[in-house]
């Protein structure tokens with residue numbers, strides 16, 4: 001099962017590798033990881049997405065994360081209690097089917113941020129599911145590259 | 160003239176010593192080297208802290224752990240950068256797995272050189288991240304005192320463990336006005352000490368109604384000094400107590416309700432009681448696979464109450480029905496108060512059958528198989544135990560057959576008397592740990608029960624013992640084999656003794672070469688005179704017991720089988 005874990009942590013050297021160690025030591029790959037400072041720059045927030053992880057192992061990792069000295073708070077976010085989005089840049093071949101491309105972009109609320117004779121660069125803010133459909137539609141036109149920020153999540157229901 | 164108060168500035172090295180004094184440290188184990196020369200210069204002028212020069216950095220850490228285990232205080236060690244630091248890893252991992260408080264200082268190259276593959280540079284913070292409770296790299300002298308204060312606090316609170324402080328050379332040379340912080344400010348570190356009162360009353364209720372209750376007492380009971388509370392509660396509730404290897408001594412082994420050690424080489428009756436109980440009250444143990452066997456088969460029909468200070472230990476290996484996160488002593492005290500204040504009723508009659516059954520199981524004892532004229536380790540250990548018990552010695556072991564036999568033969572009645580490497584199972588731990596014990600409890604008899612394999616892993620420390628006159632009595636059970644591994648090969652690999660026959664030096668001559676005493680014992684009648692001579696001698700002694708090579712440790716539960724599949728002899 002996929003898990004999205006949000007960690008509030010002291011903004012200090014080594015904090016990130018303490019967290020990621022817990023996954024790598026168990027042979028788990030991190031699907032995506034974003035870290036940035038919070039309003040108070042003393043702290044940083046990390047959003048860690050893992051897939052193919054046993055629930056019991058995740059429970060251990062959550063407890064272990066909490067046990068790390070610089071970690072202040074750990075949340076296991078679910079789709080019910082949170083919103084998760086990421087920023088994606090997609091480079092698409094613009095030699096053919098520009099009309100189709102712009103239609104898709106409009107339908108998905110995707111911005112065109114750069115145009116060159118060969119390439120359109122798109123910017124999307126979406127969740128994983130939306131990204132999948134977007135990619136499926138764009139693939140026939142020709143995707144040259146894709147850059148993803150990794151997910152950020154926010155707890156929206158409980159406060 | 161101005162009125163400015165002139166405070167003396169101290170170097171980082173001096174600050175280091177002042178911090179240690181503020182923490183009440185008077186004993187430190189270490190080994191010097193290039194980047195920490197400044198600290199050794201400070202030691203040269205230091206009167207209150209005694210530095211003990213070991214002969215290998217691994218031993219400094221084990222000695223500090225031995226000291227910590229006996230005193231309950233933080234053990235402290237200092238080593239240089241690079242190889243000095245990497246030599247400490249086994250010691251740090253050992254203290255981490257057994258949960259003993261250490262503060263380990265490692266030297267580091269100057270901050271400006273870090274990452275350059277400078278001479279004797281090792282990324283010790285990176286290397287120790289997964290085997291220490293916490294670690295720090297100090298690059299600025301302004302952080303030094305705060306970091307040391309935090310390290311001592313973290314090491315000896317919550318689930319205890321080693322904390323590593325890597326000191327960049329520039330920090331030691333820099334100067335600052337020294338001020339020791341009064342408090343620590345660690346926002347993300349708040350161990351839970353008090354148990355949840357609702358869980359506590361639920362646990363009591365369950366224990367009172369139980370027909371076949373049992374307690375497992377682990378190393379957490381020792382760490383939180385909860386033996387008295389444990390004993391009182393066990394008696395009040397009328398529940399028998401088994402201990403893990405780490406929990407030995409937390410409940411008096413000679414008590415009527417003691418089941419002794421459980422697990423792979425635990426007592427038949429302890430394993431049976433735990434396997435058949437209806438309520439299992441387990442305190443300060445993480446249910447290591449050496450005591451549970453396959454966790455699905457473990458205490459199958461029991462409701463499990465589990466106290467642990469570390470939330471990570473709860474429902475990790477064995478699912479708890481009533482988890483209680485908290486300090487063993489504080490939770491047990493709360494249980495005692497609650498029990499005395501309210502009208503809990505325990506039905507002793509209820510449990511009569513259970514106690515009868517346990518008595519029945521107690522008849523299943525190991526009958527030693529006599530194979531030869533040679534000395535047998537259990538005979539030797541029984542005699543050592545009988546002869547030394549009036550001294551209430553501290554007993555440090557190495558790892559192997561002799562370790563398990565020691566755990567079985569010595570009827571430990573007090574905590575902090577057995578020093579043994581449980582979690583990591585480190586050969587070479589016992590001898591340096593015994594040195595630490597000598598300094599922690601200066602007038603006490605300290606034994607190191609060793610194997611001929613293990614003793615060769617830190618044998619160089621005999622020089623340290625001689626130099627500082629640390630009178631460790633090392634009892635080598637010399638069977639010519641890596642006995643515990645040989646035992647597995649005998650049973651599971653058709654007696655293919657692949658690389659387990661091990662030679663050693665003449666231990667008597669080695670002892671003499673180091674300036675210690677050596678005694679060889681080959682016959683039964685030589686045991687007592689040798690012990691007498693060793694104890695009367697004022698310094699360290701090697702006693703080389705030439706013993707039967709092919710003995711097996713029983714009871715024995717094969718790895719991967721449930722703990723009630725106890726083998727008691729070769730015939731099974």
Ligand SMILES: Cc1ncc(C[n+]2csc(CCOP(=O)(O)OP(=O)(O)O)c2C)c(N)n1
Nearest residue numbers: 559560561584586610611612613641642643
């Ligand atoms: C550092 C280390 N290396 C290897 C092992 C694996 N091991 C466990 S017991 C043992 C044999 C110990 O032999 P010895 O010290 O002679 O004790 P005996 O079992 O013969 O009493 C070995 C090799 C270990 N526990 N620690």
Ligand SMILES: [Mg+2]
Nearest residue numbers: 610611640642
């Ligand atoms: Mg041996």
